Amino acid sequence: MGSLTNLVRFRGKVADPYRPFSEEANGDGTTKVFHLAHWPVRSGTHTAWVDGAAQAHTGNYTAEVDDGRMRFWNAPPTGAVVAFVGHHSVFSDAELADVLSDYSIVTGATAASYGDLDAPHLVVVEMLMQDAAKRADWGAAGGQRVSEGQIFDSLKKMREVLVGKSRGAEIGPQGGLEGWSETQEEYGEPYGG
Numbered sequence: 001m002g003s004l005t006n007l008v009r010f011r012g013k014v015a016d017p018y019r020p021f022s023e024e025a026n027g028d029g030t031t032k033v034f035h036l037a038h039w040p041v042r043s044g045t046h047t048a049w050v051d052g053a054a055q056a057h058t059g060n061y062t063a064e065v066d067d068g069r070m071r072f073w074n075a076p077p078t079g080a081v082v083a084f085v086g087h088h089s090v091f092s093d094a095e096l097a098d099v100l101s102d103y104s105i106v107t108g109a110t111a112a113s114y115g116d117l118d119a120p121h122l123v124v125v126e127m128l129m130q131d132a133a134k135r136a137d138w139g140a141a142g143g144q145r146v147s148e149g150q151i152f153d154s155l156k157k158m159r160e161v162l163v164g165k166s167r168g169a170e171i172g173p174q175g176g177l178e179g180w181s182e183t184q185e186e187y188g189e190p191y192g193g
Contacts, residue, residue, distance in 0.1 A: 006105050010096055010117050011089070014124045018042045018087035025083075027076030038088040039068025040095075046086030050076045066092050091124070099123050122162040129155045 004012075011017065021038035027050065046063050048055040048070055055061050061072045068088075076082045099120045129152065 006100060006117070007093060007097060010100060010105075010120065011091075011093075013117050013121055014091070014096070016090045016096075016124075018045070018089050020085070021088050022083065022085045024081060027078060027080035027082050029078040030075050032072045032075045034070045034072075034082060034084070036068035036070065036084060036088075039065070040089060040092035041065040041068060042087040042089065042093075046070070046084065048072075049081075049083040049085075051080045066094065090128075096124075118162055118165050122159065122166060125155055125159045125162060129159065 019038075021036070021041075023036055023038065025034050041063060043063075043065050046057070046065070048057075048061050048063075050060075055072075057063065060074075061070055063070055070084055100117075102123070103120050105117070105120065
């Protein structure tokens with residue numbers, strides 16, 4: 001068995017595995033574009049069905065996986081059951097690759113340890129803390145029901161661990177990781193603009 005790529009390791013580290021989804025809609029004879037509730041969709045995992053018949057990808061429909069749109073060449077007929085199955089995640093591979101590239105980590109390469117992924121992991125945790133919709137999907141892994149407060153507390157604890165590691169190992173954004181209040185203490189008075 002080969003080594004995992006940095007992108008695969010990072011997806012595991014940030015607890016964002018691909019999850020299966022299944023959605024249904026009804027054809028109306030005119031709608032060609034269906035917007036999925038679960039996206040981004042992992043490329044190559046999606047299938048569309050119309051009244052129980054699998055549709056050929058690129059022959060009958062295309063998938064815009066990063067924004068969750070399934071586009072049929074011909075609108076499914078009125079009353080037809082349109083179903084979509086596949087795997088989705090909170091972050092697309094492209095989003096995670098962008099975070100990794102900010103730290104000069106090559107997504108397709110392999111590395112011996114997870115240590116080099118702590119700084120980008122901190123970026124993802126902070127992104128989740130700022131984005132309520134992503135937090136809800138991230139916190140619901142495995143179908144668990146958790147409150148917004150529990151999700152935020154988990155992210156806060158994860159952030160504290162990563163910030164502690166970054167201060168000890170000098171990882172993270174250049175200049176260190178400081179909160180707004182720490183910066184203000186340094187200057188001795190509140191920021192006035």
